[in-house]
Amino acid sequence: DVVMTQTPLSLPVTLGQPASISCRSSQSLAHSDGHTYLSWFQQRPGQPPRLLIYEISNRFSGVPDRFSGSGAGTDFTLKITRVEAEDVGVYYCMQATQFPWTFGQGTKVDFK
Amino acid sequence: EVYLLESGGDLVKPGGSLRLSCAASGFRFSNYAMNWVRQTPGTGLEWVSTIDVRIANTHYAGSVQGRFTISRDNAKNTVFLHMYNLRAEDTAVYYCTTRLGSHFDYWGQGTPVTVSP
Numbered sequence: 640d641v642v643m644t645q646t647p648l649s650l651p652v653t654l655g656q657p658a659s660i661s662c663r664s665s666q667s668l669a670h671s672d673g674h675t676y677l678s679w680f681q682q683r684p685g686q687p688p689r690l691l692i693y694e695i696s697n698r699f700s701g702v703p704d705r706f707s708g709s710g711a712g713t714d715f716t717l718k719i720t721r722v723e724a725e726d727v728g729v730y731y732c733m734q735a736t737q738f739p740w741t742f743g744q745g746t747k748v749d750f751k
Numbered sequence: 752e753v754y755l756l757e758s759g760g761d762l763v764k765p766g767g768s769l770r771l772s773c774a775a776s777g778f779r780f781s782n783y784a785m786n787w788v789r790q791t792p793g794t795g796l797e798w799v800s801t802i803d804v805r806i807a808n809t810h811y812a813g814s815v816q817g818r819f820t821i822s823r824d825n826a827k828n829t830v831f832l833h834m835y836n837l838r839a840e841d842t843a844v845y846y847c848t849t850r851l852g853s854h855f856d857y858w859g860q861g862t863p864v865t866v867s868p
Contacts, residue, residue: 640813676854678853678854678855680796680855687846687858687859687860687861688788688790688796688846688855688858689858690853690855690856690857690858693852693853693854693856694853697853699853699856731795731796733796733798733854733855735854735855738810739798739810739812739813740798740801740854741798742795742796742797742798743795744795745795745796
């Protein structure tokens, strides 16, 4: 199975400041069809997860442009340019390149 | 608007069975793959199963292979998860998710399953 490792697991942030989460996969996520199926999800307290970014860097419908994704192969990053109050929650990366699809452990983002 | 409504979660004894349902609306259900994902406080998010547009094409996590069966009724816009021989470690909130354009792009609110004596 592809293991997804996120760092850090806890990220204290400051309102208006940038934040960054790393996700590393145990194998390349480049699919034979030319796509790299790496997604990022946000889960606010008491809510189901919500898709933020798909295929490394594509923002899903309605996602603010302060969220961006980057990376390739086995190393990926989610960045928030300026953290807002509504960004508190847990963030997960996920790979859907190879079955079984797997998630990272989650990074809890909260204010200092 | 895409809407997913899960139901069927319950308290069940180890070794018991349960059927979860997910009613979908807001898109042409028969044209898209559907998935189940579960979440436990201890182990985070876990993909459980996927059923493609072609009903015979299904995939399962190793932890549920042979015990869970995913199915769909395109006439009723519903996907099911049949769970057998349930174990304590199957205790989780079970979410139904779509792949309309990208994996897990829409989620339901989830239905809780508790496996306990």
